[in-house]
Amino acid sequence: MASYLLKRILLAIPVLWGIATLIFLLSRLMPGIYGAELLGQSDSGYFGKADANSREKAYRQFLHRTGQDLPLFYFSLSPATEPDTLHLIFPESERLFLKRLSWQYGDWQLVSSFHNSLKYVEQATPVAQRNRLAPYLQTIYQNPTPKGIERAVTALSSLAPNQVAQKSQLQHHTAQLLEGQNPYAYLMPALRWHGTANQYHRWLVGLAQGEFGTSFRLKRPVSAVLFEAVGTTWWLLLISMVVATAIALELSLRMVRRGGHSWRKAVLPSLFLLDSIPLFVLAMLLLVLLASPAFLQLFPVYGMGYFQEAQLTKAQALGQWLQFMALPLLCLVLANLPYLTSQFYHALTDTANQDYIRTARAKGLSESTVIRKHMLRNALLPVITLLSDFLPALVAGAVIIETVFAIPGMGRLLIDSVLARDYPVIMGIVVLVAAFKLLSHLLADLLYATADPRIRHATT
């Protein structure tokens, strides 16, 4: 048995690694990073334009601190004309402009000197006259095709009569750029090798050592943030799971009984109906009906009730927790009841036709003994697999429930991190959920072996 389990774990690790790598790489391929908006906000704010240098410095420091100034993977494939240091340029609009220029004209040296001379002209012009330059600069920034640049530069030179030196420099560099251009340059890819100093390697090594990194948003270690959030979600999931399983078992036992026809007639259609109501609609309906001043206000609406005045005893704290958790729990139980009940019911009816059930009945055993001792035991096997698959799937339900009821758990953390692009936390949650699923499958295997002696003997 132990060797079998070990084999399962070893087989599961590549899957875990695969999904985590896939998500990590996809997340970093997309443009935009956390914090760029924050740093960009001061653009029109208190500090004004004069602080552009310090903002650029702050941006670089942020990149360096979070390791985002490193290349993404062990190697990269991009047009040969693109320089390595492009991702360090700030702000993003300037970076995109330079990237476009380097793709279109091919020679980074020429592109860079053209850009610098353009900036000199802009800076040398008195502030009062800048408005007249703006439309031409805009044309260059928006659409730097050879024709567009030529026309705009000519127009710029006829304006602003004072800065002769800068203008002639600009004209010179423009002419060089247009002469030396290679319009097919971007089609030629270059493979660059970065070695182990890359983001992916660092993350993977950290993960292997149990280190999830630091959250961008909360500025705290991801493992601590996750640990807090998991505590709430774990109890929410476990309690709703236990309650839903108990109700589903009881209902299906009643339905499978000989006199259970009326139960079947009442329960099955209503569960079918319940199944078609989406979880978030159900949660919202319960919120409106049971926790809003317009109808019944039986439960507190939001959150966990942290802001209490007096110190509570353990029982009181539990009572308050239950009061806040009652609606979320009810939602999760109701949402999962139809699926669980129908699966249990099918598992039970499958065993009901077996020979040993007929034998048990023929022996004169009471109906409840037949069901609880003979049917249930054999029906439990598929149920175990079902439950082990089900617990991780509940996490998805928790995402919705925690958002609706503002519970500070994993799901809410996920949504917040997703909205803020807080990659370390997102990756932490992904790894945690995948590992959770893996563990529950292992647990199911163990339970299987305990429930069924045939499996136990076959695997050893």
Add this chain to the structure above:
Amino acid sequence: MSRLFHTLRQAWQEFLAFRVALLYLLLLTLLVLVLPWLPLPFHPNELDLEHVFQRPFDWEAYQQGRPFHWLGTDTLGRDVLANTLFGARTAWAISFPVMVLTTLLGVGLGTSAGLYGDKKARMSRGRALMLLLAALVAFYYGIYLPLQLTSLRFDTTAYTYALTLALLLPGILVFGITPLLKRWDFFCEEIALPVDQAVLRLIEMLTSIPRLILILVLASFAPPSLLLLSLLLIFTFWTGIARLARAETLRIRELPYFEAATGIGATQAQLIYRHALPNMLAPILVSSVFGLASLMLLESTLSFLNIGVSTDLASWGRMISGIRSNTSAWWLVAFPGALLSLTVLGLQTLSHYFLKSSRGNTRL
């Protein structure tokens, strides 16, 4: 095909619920199709800040000859009726094409995994190597470069160059270089492609975290767009259908008539199109109708959470999320929620009874 219609007709004659569900769904589809030409008083994104949180059927606000919010308004005065109907349109427009493509992809991968197994797809080393290279090149010039060009706002000639290379280079690799490689014995040797293992591992990987979470995480990485969301949904939804198609293929492969077809020398294409696919049409149809329902659920959940969908897209989820700013506005949940639940119920009823009557058929 004829058996499929037979089953449909049987289900139609036998079950009242099937008839009701089918009629409801057809009516809804018709409504969704003609919606832009209907004389609705309001556009779904039209703001009416003078009538915020107006109750449904609020006759005090009714004036003869003025447009009236029949089902009330939300926090910005958007009309609930228009949003509910256009939400249905959005739900159809996303879930239907996605489901069709998902089914095609899933059936394709699933049947080839079941049919070829791990040993039957054989190929010379040189060809396999060149195909792999060609796929990489096609990805770089056909997908990566065009995406980058879009973000850099290049004009169309740049795309033409990239796409031409995306077709030309793989062609040269596969048809030009592969024959040259055949001079070495090493590249001529045939190897078996583990199609089944590859598909199974891929499915296992994609299902190792719950689908909602996978989509949430992936959708967060890019600016919200309908095309991207659809691609994500296809990318994550094909696994269920592929599993089913693989299992069905494994079952059909062992049936006597299939062995006979193989025995009389039917080609691989004939085996798939004439013998395997028609036999698994019914279960796949059922599961894709189920998938349609869960796609609708997912779309509205995502727009409820405001992730991956842009905020100016009229949707059931967006309307329902409006209630969070005012929990007494029950009409924001009731109308879109009811339509969503009814549609899901309709789809589930349809596939339930279809399954029932197709099971009865095979037993006969």
